[in-house]
Amino acid sequence: MSDAALPFEGLKVLDLSRLLPGGFCSLLLADFGADVVKVEDTGMGDYIRWSPPAFEGAEETAKSALFLSLNRGKRSVRIDLKSEAGRDVLLRLVRDADVVLESFRPGVMDRLGVGYERLKQENPRIVYCAITGYGLTGPNVQRSGHDMNYLGLNGVLAITGDEDGPPVQAGAQIADLGGGALMGAFGILAALRERDRSGEGQLVDVSMFDGALSWLAMVAARVFAAGERPRRGDEMLSGSLVCYRPYRCADGWVTLGALEPKFFAAWCHGVGRAELIEHQFEKPGGATHAEIEQVFLTRTRAEWAAFADEHDCCVEPVLEVEEALESELVRARDMVIEFEQPGAGMVQGLGMPVKLSRTPGRVRRGGPALGEHTEEVLREAGLSDAEIAELLEAGAVAAAAGSAADGNTFLAR
Secondary structure, three states: OOOOOOOOOOOEEEEOOOHHHHHHHHHHHHHOOOEEEEEEOOOOOOHHHHOOOEOOOOOHHHOEHHHHHHHOOOEEEEEOOOOHHHHHHHHHHHOOOOEEEEOOOOOHHHHHOOOHHHHHHHOOOOEEEEEEOOOOOOOOOOOOOOHHHHHHHOOOHHHOOOOOOOOOOOOOOHHHHHHHHHHHHHHHHHHHHHHHHHOOOOEEEEEHHHHHHHHHHHHHHHHHHHOOOOOOOOOHHHOOOOOEEEEEEOOEEEEEEOOOHHHHHHHHHHOOOHHHHHHOOOOOOOHHHHHHHHHHOOOOHHHHHHHHHHOOOOEEEOOOHHHHHOOHHHHHOOOEEEEEEOOOEEEEEEOOOOOOOOOOOOOOOOOOOOOOOHHHHHHHOOOOHHHHHHHHHHOOEEOOOOOOOOOOHHHOO
16 A cells, blocks of 8 residues: 555545435545545434444444445534524535535535625635536526435436437436536536635536536537437447347356447357348347347357357456456456454455555545544644644534433444
8 A cells, every 4th residue: 555645635625415416526526635524413313323234343323334445544523503603503514625515405514604694704715616416506496305206307318218208317326426426526626726726625516417418428418419318228328229238048147249230240259140130220129139148148248258258259247246346357346345344353345446546545534423622623723622622512512322422322232
């Protein structure tokens, strides 16, 4: 493991978000060196903490595998933003922060008195990123939603699946992660880069609806330029070609991704069916499709993998998630890693999807217990022990759940 300084060391992020989009966004920053401080409430905190499954032996407030998958390397403070004293604490922390990240509905932070306009009075250099469903402007500002809703409204869901079947939901959260978390991280870094020149922060408005819509760049281009009407089952890369589809094999499924003629020709020659080459771009449902289906049924996934080793034709098995996590490819790419979680020893998680040659990301600590770093972070902000004790007594902040200083004893297990 490299001991070189990580790219974001010295960057301080106050993460007020919960659950997936904001959590994954700040995870990317934490894995590459940012000091991410989770600002949680004085009750149960980020409710993903209490989602099963759990790592046995870890502290109750930091044992959820779902929580740890998003929050390793971060610190946790508990602040009651509904109290004036709690809001004052947040304002104190903002003075030394670089980024504030939140995922509340638009207007919530303003109603609490700690929205962007107020925070930039304390720190004009602050980069404030709001990840929301539909953005901070427009007709859906206050509309509730989840990943599937955003994909339904921006057209992604309508073109996913077979022509005569229903829209198909993806196994991963496209809008939450691709539209929200990744766009949020990009927006934060763009604003920080601009701040290097201007010295001023700014508001980063990230909509999961917008972000996932941008994934339709090539599809939308055809609509704009040629007036096309994309429909489910007609999209070249989502099942409308016999050369680019999943196929059932003898013991599961494989993918045929032979989009370029040379790859399809290699597959056809490899299986001794050269006469199929001219039918590469036919639609499913016809005679060619039926013949290819029958060919794939003659071999197992392992046999097709061996076939692909010999014939360069873009054929790969469809692995179950547990199989993928154990695969040679995943291990060789360091996409499964281990890190130490207090009380639970070494636990596993996914690795860094971006590899840097000199300063690769790394996990510097496990996931924080709820409020584990409250007093530590407040001291770093310049508060005295007497001031911290007063805040704890008033309930404006809370210490580690279950500790003697924590008034929310219902969290102790």
